[in-house]
Each structure stands twice: as structure tokens, then as C-alpha cells.
Amino acid sequence: MRLGQPRSRLEGSPGHPSSGPRPAISLQRVGKDFRLDRGTTVRALDDLTLEVEDGQFIALIGPSGCGKSTALRLMAALEEPTSGAVLIEGAHPREAVRDRRLGVAFQDHALLPWLNAWDNIALSFRIAAQKVDEDRVRSLVELVGLEGFEQARPKHLSGGMKQRVAIARALALAPDILLLDEPFGSLDAVTRRRLNLELQAIWVEQSVTTVLITHAVDEAVFMADRVYVLSPRPGRVSLVREIPFPRPRDRKLTLIPEFHALTDDLHVALDTQATPPDVLGELE
Ligand SMILES: Nc1ncnc2c1ncn2[C@@H]1O[C@H](COP(=O)(O)OP(=O)(O)O)[C@@H](O)[C@H]1O
Ligand SMILES: [Mg+2]
Numbered sequence: 001m002r003l004g005q006p007r008s009r010l011e012g013s014p015g016h017p018s019s020g021p022r023p024a025i026s027l028q029r030v031g032k033d034f035r036l037d038r039g040t041t042v043r044a045l046d047d048l049t050l051e052v053e054d055g056q057f058i059a060l061i062g063p064s065g066c067g068k069s070t071a072l073r074l075m076a077a078l079e080e081p082t083s084g085a086v087l088i089e090g091a092h093p094r095e096a097v098r099d100r101r102l103g104v105a106f107q108d109h110a111l112l113p114w115l116n117a118w119d120n121i122a123l124s125f126r127i128a129a130q131k132v133d134e135d136r137v138r139s140l141v142e143l144v145g146l147e148g149f150e151q152a153r154p155k156h157l158s159g160g161m162k163q164r165v166a167i168a169r170a171l172a173l174a175p176d177i178l179l180l181d182e183p184f185g186s187l188d189a190v191t192r193r194r195l196n197l198e199l200q201a202i203w204v205e206q207s208v209t210t211v212l213i214t215h216a217v218d219e220a221v222f223m224a225d226r227v228y229v230l231s232p233r234p235g236r237v238s239l240v241r242e243i244p245f246p247r248p249r250d251r252k253l254t255l256i257p258e259f260h261a262l263t264d265d266l267h268v269a270l271d272t273q274a275t276p277p278d279v280l281g282e283l284e
Pocket of ligand 2: 068069070181
């Protein structure tokens with residue numbers, strides 16, 4: 001599915017012949033080893049292959065420690081793969097980072113405690129050494145429903161509000177790609193459902209390619225165009241499910257049998273996976 005305006009730079013930028021559309025994100029047979037003390041290594045990812053099309057919303061689910069965050073960190077150029085290739089719009093992810101085409105929000109929202117909500121969002125411009133676009137910040141405040149809380153510091157914001165600030169900040173520079181690592185992980189179920197709806201509305205409006213890591217299967221099915229289940233470490237794709245429900249999706253979707261059939265499939269895939277082999281010397 002493609003939403004909003006096609007992005008002209010995808011139609012063949014320098015060094016990338018325009019031989020048809022290429023995926024926004026591509027992981028090709030990616031392996032990632034971490035070296036631990038005493039020379040032992042942990043294989044976090046093994047032969048992970050996935051593709052995200054331009055404007056698509058995908059969700060990654062999998063057991064704790066299977067390498068989901070590692071996969072996202074590879075997409076954000078925060079790690080290098082040990083083997084295989086990670087490409088963003090056909091190039092090394094560092095190019096997308098350099099051009100501010102990636103927006104990232106991690107689980108621990110990482111807001112600066114001494115800045116209010118407005119300034120935490122505006123920080124994206126400052127980090128990029130750009131003039132703060134006040135209109136853009138204002139529209140993001142509205143988009144994530146934080147009007148009236150612009151001056152509040154993080155300690156005076158609820159968990160859901162802090163997550164909204166983090167998402168607004170990730171969107172500030174109008175990225176092509178949004179990477180979300182369990183952004184709703186620490187929230188109560190009601191707030192989480194509300195933010196799911198809000199994020200979907202934001203996503204439709206902003207037309208941004210999105211990768212959402214979540215451990216909530218229903219959240220993945222509700223939000224995504226496609227869900228990848230990762231195996232226990234070393235993570236690789238154990239199941240892919242296309243999610244065919246039309247958008248906009250609302251809460252009634254979660255009541256229909258097709259929704260339950262899909263979430264059941266995914267739960268079974270998660271529950272029947274083998275537990276990871278022990279790794280000598282691993283610190284966990
Ligand atoms: N910087 C690191 N150094 C050593 N081991 C790491 C590092 N980052 C992740 N790991 C290990 O890689 C595996 C996958 O971690 P992670 O990607 O955080 O999993 P998930 O996000 O699915 O819970 C885990 O065993 C974790 O301990
Ligand atoms: Mg993680």
C-alpha cells in the first residue's frame with residue numbers, strides 16, 4: 001500500500017539506477033554477533049531477511065532477547081551487521097541518518113528532563129543545526145494532542161504524554177521512515193489503545209514508512225500492513241502475515257473473527273517456538 005505523495009527522490013537518486021521501485025528498508029540475510037567478555041560471542045540475529053515498502057507499516061514481534069532492538073539499531077546505523085546487508089532506500093543507513101530521513105523513538109522515550117514538551121520536540125531542529133520551525137512544532141503538538149501542555153516538563157507529563165512527545169520529536173523533521181521500539185511498552189492498556197488509534201491517524205496523515213516493535217500481538221495486527229514474527233535468539237523470520245484490513249481501522253476491528261484468527265495464528269507461532277540454546281558465557 002502506498003499512501004500520500006510518492007517521494008520523487010525514490011525514483012532514482014545518484015548512484016541508484018531507477019530500475020523499478022526499491023524497498024524503503026531492506027535487510028538481506030543479516031547476522032549480528034556481539035562479542036562478550038572472555039572472547040565469547042552472542043549471535044543476536046541470524047540470516048534475518050525482511051523488506052519494507054515505501055509507505056508501509058510493519059510490525060516486528062518476537063520473544064524478549066530475540067534481537068528486535070538490534071534489528072532496529074541496524075536500521076538506524078547504530079550498529080553494523082556482522083554479515084549480510086542493511087539498506088535504507090538502497091543505501092547504507094548512515095546516509096538516511098545524515099539526511100535526517102529517519103525518525104527514531106525508543107522505549108525509554110529519552111526526553112530531556114529540563115526541557116518542556118515544546119522544547120523537547122524542537123530539539124530535533126537544534127540537533128540538526130536547523131532553525132526551529134515553530135509552525136511545524138505547533139502542528140505536531142496538535143497532531144499528538146498535547147495542546148495546553150507545551151510548557152510542561154517531562155516529570156509533569158503522564159507516561160502516555162511523554163510517549164507522544166517522543167513520537168512528535170521523531171516526526172519533527174518529516175522523516176521518510178519512522179522506527180519505533182516498543183513505544184507503548186510501559187503504558188496501561190487504555191492509554192495504549194488510545195495511542196494506537198492516534199498513531200494510526202498520524203501515520204495516515206504523515207505517510208511515513210514505519211517499523212514498530214511490539215510485544216503485543218493485537219497491537220501489531222491492529223496497526224500493521226504486515227507482521228513479522230522473529231524466532232528466539234538468534235532472531236530470524238519465523239512467520240510473516242499480511243494484514244488485509246482496510247484503513248482507517250477502529251476498535252470494532254478487534255471484535256471480528258478474522259482479527260482473532262490472525263492474532264491466534266501469531267500467538268501460536270510465538271508460543272510454539274523453541275527456547276534459545278544456551279550460549280557459553282552469555283551474561284543474561
Ligand atoms: N551491545 C550489546 N552487547 C552485547 N550483547 C548485546 C548487545 N545488544 C544486544 N545484545 C544481546 O543480543 C540479544 C538481542 O538483544 P535485543 O536486540 O535487545 O533483543 P530484543 O529487543 O528482542 O529484546 C540479547 O541476547 C542481548 O543480550
Ligand atoms: Mg528490545
